[in-house]
Amino acid sequence: MSFSELGLRAELLRAVDEQGYTTPTPIQRQAIPVVLEGGDLLASAQTGTGKTAGFTLPLLQRLADGPRPKARQVRALVLAPTRELAAQIGENVSAYSRHLPLTSRVIFGGVGQQPQVDAIRPGLDILIATPGRLLDLQQQRHVDLSKVEILVLDEADRMLDMGFIHDIRKVLRLLPEKRQNLLFSATFSDEIQALADKLLDKPAMIEVARRNTTVEIIDQAIYRVDRERKRELLAHLIQRHGWHQVLVFTRTKHGANRLAEQLSKQDIPAMAIHGNKSQSARTRALGAFKDGSLQVLVATDIAARGLDISELPHVVNFELPNVAEDYVHRIGRTGRAGSTGEAVSLVCVDEHGLLGGIERLIGKTLEKRIEPGYEPDPNAKPEPIENGRRGQGQRRGTSQGRNSGQRSDSGARSQANGNRNEGEQRRRSRSGRRSQRA
Known part of the structure; x- marks a missing residue:
């Protein structure tokens, strides 16, 4: 199967070809048609399987012909647990959307927020964010999430491990009730299933690798x-x-x-x-x-x-x-x-x-x-x-x-909490002592 058989438009196929990809991976073959149809998705895939393109390509296609966002509005929101993952998703979005008139931006803590505020002000088609910085900017009314059409939670299992469940719930309350939801996780734990039950509406389920298997090569x-x-x-x-x-x-x-x-x-x-x-x-x-x-x-x-x-x-x-x-x-x-x-x-x-x-x-x-x-x-x-x-x-x-x-991950959670700067920054900002470590 080729990417052209998945129903992607010419601009996206051109971008994929420029990236040197010719054959879609299993997660891409299964996820792209589901996302294009507009339904919710619960997908499990190990790292390195191409899952980012699996949601990025159809997301871009669904946004391509829609109305431009108004000031501070966001049409698609991608939440990621870490700065590095958010940046990597942002690079993928930029590469695949290069031939489309879509705007995107990555925001996370640890850097000054003013350039991010300036980028969001005209409105964005796609915003990739870590939870803490997103909530900071929303609370300051720099971003409007009321018009989000598509929500992606990437590496949701890691977000739960890092203690972001409360932040996720806060974000969900800011979104319109009617939207498309895509949840990606490396594993299908009971906690992920519970989150999916509350978030997703009759989702398609994809699991491209047996639970917790390691790559054979x-x-x-x-x-x-x-x-x-x-x-x-x-x-x-x-x-x-x-x-x-x-x-x-x-x-x-x-x-x-x-x-x-x-x-x-x-x-x-x-x-x-x-x-x-x-x-x-x-x-x-x-x-x-x-x-x-x-x-x-x-x-x-x-x-x-x-x-x-x-x-x-x-x-x-x-x-x-x-x-x-x-x-x-x-x-x-x-x-x-x-x-x-x-x-x-x-x-x-x-x-x-x-x-x-x-x-x-x-x-x-x-x-x-x-x-x-x-x-x-x-x-x-x-x-x-x-x-x-x-x-x-x-x-x-x-x-x-x-x-x-x-709570089998208490040891790992202590490390995760040490790294979980998003929530800490937000708490410090309320007391007027904003940190640069968000």
């Missing part, structure tokens, strides 16, 4: 190592195998900073990206990583959400995530669009329980390796891991814990 391996020697082993593997463009995950912002500094001292160019970094620093690190001048990018789960790096070859879990589903999100950054990828996890005795939870979730036993010279101490005893979670006997954070209604 990703080579996944576990290196057993003592906790104190993880940094040494990581540097050794990078240098021995000549790895470039390595995305490394840590649990905490402090851990990301420390690891990036240690790698840089060993002549391995590395930078950290997380919620406490300024927007300019995050943009600079991402740019260097994408163009290959930065060898290693160390990230927390929240900051890495929305990264779109073509043919990223290596992902390393320096520390296993507390929530098993986040393992799927992490390694999904590699092995995209048909490319092969390698996902390596450095696992110490503290994390054996977390590893068991991950293997149960993905339904496979991961290959265990021991690097000569870095053999773990067989007598080592597990210690509590950061965020107060124990690796040994760990059971919470699996899909079973989530689906039973427990």
